[in-house]
Amino acid sequence: MVPTVIRSRPSTSADVNRRAMTAAPLSPDRSVPFTRAGTLLRFAARRDRRRLVIWVLALAGITVYATTALGAVYPTAADRQARAAVMQTPAGILFSGPGYGTRDYTLGAMIANELGLSVMIAIAIMSIQTVVRHTRAEEEDGGAELLLAGSVGRRAPLVTALGLTALADVAVAVVVTAGLAGAGLALVDSAALALGWALTGVVFGGVAAVTAQLFEQARGATGAALAVLGVAVVARGVGDVLRPGGGPLSWLSPIAWAQQTRPYVDLRWTPLLLSVALIAVLVAAAHRLSRHRDLGAGLLVPRRGPATASPLLAGPASLLARLQRDTVIGWTIALFILGATFGSLTDAVISMVANNRQLARVFALTGASITDSFTAAVTVELGLCAAAFAVASILRVRSEESAGRVELMLAAPVHRRRLLGSGVAVTASASVLLLVAAGLGEGFAAAAVSGDAGLVGRYLVATLVHVPAVLVILGVAALLVGAVPRFAPLAWLVVVWALVAGMFGQLLGLPGWALKLSPFGWTPKVPAEHVNVLVQAGLVVVAALLIAAALAGFRARDVPA
Amino acid sequence: MTTPSAVEIRGLTKSFGDVRALDGLDLSVARGEVAGFLGPNGAGKSTTIRVLLGLLRADGGTVRLLGGDPWADAVELHRRLAYVPGEVTLWPTLTGGEVIDLLGRLHGGLDAARRAVLLERFELDPTKKVRTYSKGNRQKVALVAALAADVELLVLDEPTAGLDPLMEEVFTECIREAKAAGTAVLLSSHILAEVEKLCDTVTIIRNGRTVEAGTLESMRHLTRTTVTAVTSADPAVLAGLPGVHDFAADGHRATFLVDAEALAAVTGRLSSLGLTSLVCAPPSLEQLFLQHYGDRLPAPEQVDPGLPRGDHTSRMRRTRGDHGLMATSSSHSSSSGQSQRAGDGPDGDPITPEHVG
Structure with missing residues (x-):
């Protein structure tokens, strides 16, 4: 068997004939590959109407809410200038924008600079999901076969997916423009901002259209597109930190173009x-890639595998570990690189603050060292990444159940406690692994640029301090999967809340109790603050209780439910 | 002391929201016996099996599996049984061989020699990724894993739905061997020929209730033999004999149904009429099945007993809806207490020629 290669199918006369046959009863023009794209688009829009309407309204709602909230929290120019000082710190730049307008930080500049990144990431995720759902996922579950057996052009589904995505992105732009202009901001600038966001969404929809041709499974196509998004986000951040206002690295990232x-x-x-x-x-x-492959196939040819299982594959834990192997490897590498990216900025942070008296004052006020504050801020992001992985990983148990494969395991002598417990254990171990990788990446990079080997241990502790918070989020997700599986996807709300509270809590002036709803709100900002063993132990106990309830819930319910 | 039966279900009920999936279902499978479990789609076969496997919790009734409680003792009991689901979904990124080994190891290991023999018999390539398997090949993976396990009970939910006729034959042999080795088998199906070929007893369910249960023999007496005869004398006199139904004559050619207990008397009378040709079609399970779901027996003049069964059935199908020609079998099902009238079958027709061919 040939190893993984690009499978290319030269166009033969048979192909031409086939195409001619498809064309014969319809029209012989070049639009044949797209026949019925309009019908498909209406069908796709109908199937997705609720999902997309929620996305569009949520994104627009967040933007409009943030506009009014920021107006209330930072009513005077002096308030906004104080905020601008924070946004010029490396961590501020990394998690917002290039910082245009910080000299005269108007409400509009604030929205563009601080909200843009998160909204663009959200739009990009929406676009990636929509494209993959209507291309590769359709092929995977057989729906596309049924459609293409009708008089539907071969490439109509791809056009449909991109068209629907573009429509949703434009809808976001229209509603956001209306909201911002309605809040009193300049109409043309608002339109430019919203259009930039929407185009970024379409860019990543296009990325997903490409990955959907390469991978046989929707999961792989989505993962690859999200990885590209991650690289784009990091490249923009690092580029802007290295050169305020955006350097060459920034300009490689589609995220930067909108900013x-x-x-x-x-x-x-x-x-x-x-x-x-x-x-x-x-x-x-x-489109080019799609011409070179068969329906249902990827461009990467599947290889044969072993005829017998390795001795390691012997139970639910090893199975789940095996199923998640590639995902975990991908996340580990990504978090190591992300950690290393943050760590390598340590030197830049010190010199930046040294050259900026206003910044130096901000840090002097908080009483922490510059690098420690920066490290604490960025490691929370690493912790949130691990929490996102944990939720995705435990939801895998639910998708295995929906697919009917959990049934197969439970019909064998496998206790339900062992099955879900394995899912929790594999997820928890992998989450710790991710944080270790992130901490080591950060530590090694910081040690390399500063020459201080002691930073490795210090950064590792700063990262691992988030393990209890990650476990609490894992516990919530496991409880939903175990007891009320229909609501399992709601676990993402906890992650989203942790992200909102972590990134915008201060910006939007959220009350303390709201910040404490996120388990990350309890974790001390190590290394700027000390590790609090009591808080950590408390979080671990909460996680343990949630997991115990999850196992009990799973024991008591029907499978599949 | 007596060993408990493999499966003993009494008055099982299970609802999903407003939908009552099982409504007082009875089912028993003796040790070492192959039990057919028949019913149209949506009758509750898979739900019953899921209750048996402790996946679903029974709402009411008693369920005993190998002498234990399928919900509370699930793990212990599952060591002693193997299961092939109706809809086999496997892990797409594993190879068939890996899945077989994994499922075997969950059972505490499997016999490598037996595994190799089964792979060969089912002509399954274990190095292919599950994703690339057809439905039939996925089914083979689950079958090999189940048949390679050393168990007391095989629970098979429509196991041959995706197999080609050759593989069905291999499956039949394997089940016969399992039976010879003393393994009890619960075989759910809507393929009548398969059940007829393999099963010692049959339980027929509909809308979550058992409508008929017993050995094939005990059910056959309930069904009428189809007789087509050509006599030199006018056969019309046969119409009045006790036990003769749906009589139709076309000159000297008569077609009718006859009750099992009246068969001797009727054949005696036939020979006295100067018999020149006689074809007796044995009561098939299809007739039993039609009695409960299709609700009609074939109109005699439409049936040419010389045809193989597949054609026979397709002819029956074509005659459906023609009330004038059809006889109901309602008088017949009184034994089960579930009288079925013509026309009250499920909307979708459960029997299509390919299922019985």
């Missing part, structure tokens, strides 16, 4: 041409 329009400060439209050009390239590439 570089400088809305409400010094508007220019040209960066958006880069987005449009990339969309055109990606769409053309996806």
